[in-house]
Amino acid sequence: MNDRQARRKDRMEAARRYFRQHHANVAPDTGFAGRVAARLTPEPAEILGWAALRLLPAMLALIFVLAWFAFHPSAATATESISPGTPVTEDPIAWVMEGGEGDEGGQDGEVGR
C-alpha cells in the first residue's frame, strides 16, 4: 500500500470514528412531554378557523347566487317597453285587450309618448 492509499484509509477511518461520535448529546427535559401534550389539542381559534374554511365553498356559492339575482332583474319587473306603442300594464288580460290599439294615444300607463 502506497502513501496515498494509506492516507486515504486513515482519513476514512477517522471519518467513521467521527460519524460514530457525531451527536448533539441532547436529552429531553422534564417538561417535554407536557409541551407535546399542549399541542395535541387544537386551540378554539384554530377549530373555528378550520370550520370557517370548510364553510367557505358554500358561502361563496351563496354570494354568487345573490349577486346574480342582484344584477339580473327578472323580465316581470322590467319597466322598459319593447316598442314605444306597446301599452304597459300588469294585467295580462287588459294588456291583451289594449295591445292591438297601439296607435291610439292617451291610454293609461302608456309610455314613450
Next chain:
Amino acid sequence: MEHVLSMTAPPRAESRIDEGEAALIRASLGGDSGAFSELVRIHQHRVFRLVGRFFRRREDVEDLAQETFLTAWRKLHTYGARAPFEHWLTRVCLNCCYARLRRPGPGEDPLPEEGAGDGATPNPDVALDLEASLRALRPEDRFLLLLMYGEGWTTAEIAERTGWSRVNVKVRAHRARRKLQGLLEVEP
C-alpha cells in the same frame, strides 16, 4: 427514488407488543391525550437520541422531536400493531428528519468552533475538516452515512427501519461512501 419513507410497519410473524403500551395506544386512538403523553414519556429519550444524530442545535432537536410525536399522534391510526410501537415510531422519526434535511433554506447547524473539538478526534482541525466534508454531502448521503456509521446499522436494518428496499439502500450507501472518499481525498 423514494422520497417518502413508508409509514406502515413491516409485518412480522413473531412480534411482542407490551400490553401496557398496547392499552396506551388504544386509549390514544380514542383521543386520550393523557395516554399519548405517557407514550411520549416512554419513548422521548430514544427519539431525542436519534434526532440528535442528524441535528446539533438543541432547539432543532427539540423541534424535530416534537414534530415526530405530533406526526405519530395524527397518524396513529396507520400503526398496524404487527411490530413493536418503537419500530413504527422510529420510522416516523426518520421520516421527519429526512424531510427536514432535504428542505432547502437556512437552518444548517453551525460548524463547531475552531479548536473546540467534540472529542471525536484528538485533532480539532481534522474534526472541522470532517464536519465541512459532511456538510458538503447531499442530505440524502449524509442521512445514510450517519445511520451506517453513527448508529452502526446494517443495510438490512436501515432497509427495515426506513421502508426502503435493500437494493436501494445498498446502492445509495455505495454512492454515499464514494462521495465521502472523494471529498476526503481533496487535499486542503
